[in-house]
Amino acid sequence: ENKTLPFEAIGEGTLHRLVDAFYRRVGMHPDLAPIFPDDLTETARKQKQFLTQYLGGPPLYTNEHGHPMLRARHQPFEITPTRAKAWISCMSEAMDEVGLESSVREDFFARLYLTAQHMINTPDTET
Ligand code: HEM
Incomplete structure (x- = not known):
């Protein structure tokens, strides 16, 4: 029995386009841009490796x-x-942009959602 890996189902080309589309948004997002480097080239390279x-x-x-x-x-x-x-x-917007669909998207997104929750290390401050 041979299960297709999500990496194979998505494909390297689409994964790389996804990461580039993602960091374009990160770089423009008012809540995220301030904590990221101005040049996101190296960040995107590491994220492609990680994902x-x-x-x-x-x-x-x-x-x-x-x-x-x-x-x-x-x-x-x-x-x-x-x-x-x-x-x-x-x-989520980057997944829309590169046309990632169906169960592959749902499973990947669900895992990323949980991983993102796990990264939280600071409460929101009340203003
Ligand atoms: C690095 C923010 C969630 C994977 C970083 C960096 C920041 C950051 C500021 C450093 C960028 C740099 O110096 O190049 C955030 C925020 C998140 C989040 C605000 C919201 C929850 C995630 C998630 C993943 C992830 C969910 C994985 C699924 C990575 C990786 C790196 C990274 C692989 C590079 C680490 C390295 O320096 O080797 N993130 N991140 N992050 N993040 Fe996140």
């Missing part, structure tokens, strides 16, 4: 950077519920 292995493809991220330890790597940044929501909405 490749997250979806069952080759371990590109770990080979270059070691264990992801995602929550620890996000610790220097204030990840609030508002920012997690913004991250997820940029991703």
Whole structure:
């Protein structure tokens, strides 16, 4: 029995277009842009590596950077519920843009949603 990996179902080309479409939105988002570097080239490169292995493809991220330890790597940044929501909405729009559909999208999105919740390390401040 041979289960198709999500990485294979989505394909490298679409995954790379998704990450580029995502960071274009991140770079313009008022809640996200302030905590990201101005030049998102390297961030996008690492995210392509990470999502490749997250979806069952080759371990590109770990080979270059070691264990992801995602929550620890996000610790220097204030990840609030508002920012997690913004991250997820940029991703949803990017999935629309590249035409990612059906169960592949739903499963991938559901996992990203949970991972984003797990990154939250700071409460929203009341204003
Ligand atoms: C890096 C923010 C969720 C994966 C980063 C960086 C920021 C950030 C500011 C540093 C960028 C840089 O210096 O290049 C956020 C926010 C999130 C979020 C606000 C909202 C919840 C996620 C999720 C994933 C993820 C859900 C994975 C599914 C990564 C990866 C890196 C990264 C792989 C690169 C780590 C490295 O430097 O090696 N994120 N992130 N992030 N993020 Fe997130």
